[in-house]
Amino acid sequence: MPTTEAQILDWLQAVTDPEIPTISLVDLGVIREVRVEDDGGVHVRLTPTFAGCPAMDYMRRDVETTLRAHGIPRVTTEISLRDPWTSDMVTERGREGLRQHGLATPPKLNGGLLELDILEYAECPRCHTTNTELRTPFGATLCRAVHYCHDCRQLFEQFKPI
């Protein structure tokens, strides 16, 4: 029986973000399309969270290695901006994964434009208060912002909305 796309996506749950091991690339929304070709080969289309993301080559390699280990004879990957990433593409399971890693989740934009006001008052991943403030929109990686929780009196990181 030929491999189905659902099966491929299931296998790809094992491929996690190189810097956040609690979220898969599928749940992050980086894997936009999986296609099983007539000859049994598989094509995977990925899109970067940020255009300058230095982890794309690792992600590509991890996808290829994982699918080959499951016996897929030919794996091709493509990085495309055709269906550009937004933080709304993170699934519910993905948001849970971000929280597990101690990151605040991005507010939902629901197709709307990013209004800069929503960057304030992120929910603290430790105590869940919104008594917080944005310290800087630039963090340890391109996809993270740094906030301060007035209740915990601690900095925390947020996966940025975009």
Add this chain to the structure above:
Amino acid sequence: MNPTLDLLYRLADDQLILGHRNSEWNGLGPILEEDIAFSSMAQDKLGHSLQLYTLLHELGEAEPDTVAFTRNTPQFHCCQLTELPIGEYDFSLVRHFLFDHAELLRFEALADSSYEPLALVARKVKGELKYHVLHANTWVKRLGTATEEAIERMQAALEFTLPYALGIFETTDAESEIISSGLFVGEEQLQRRWEASISKVLAQTALTLPDLRLLTPVTGGRHGQHTEHLQPLLDEMAEVFRLDPTADW
């Protein structure tokens, strides 16, 4: 030059050069957050330049690394604003403010470009640029309403930087074709939007925007004429690449 190539080279070179300048704040920022902010914006801009050099490569130009690291000053099309040394933090901040306001408006307009591959890149890039503008506005408002010394220094930086910033909008012979073919709305239109955009932020500070019509724009960059600061930057950027251009990284 073909209008698409002409436009792409100007866009890509601006990103590459200002990206490298921003990266020079790495380890030197006045506070840790600013060190990280300028380094992050540097990484974004280098990422954007790679996307744009890739479009050029798809149109038959050399590989992105070759284009980025083997050309010399006269072959660069960045505006002179981007190549100036980082100087003091006030200058770097004002340059970032003036450049990124233009940049956000530019990429918002390019999202509707008739050249679809460029429109795709622009739709991605414009979302990221919002963070650059947010960052610039926050600090311009903060320092532009702070102590007398802060306001004086910001005002002086603004007056020094504005003539270079007007050079962002220098046009080339391809301009009329760029507009008529729907590639881009054009520099004049962009400059009008930019003036409105920076005025709105500066109005919330103690800083005064001089009458821009009385200033002489510093041009030449779009035609390969640059300050003495560009070549040393290119040499430093390409130092490792040129040790072995065939190396596989």
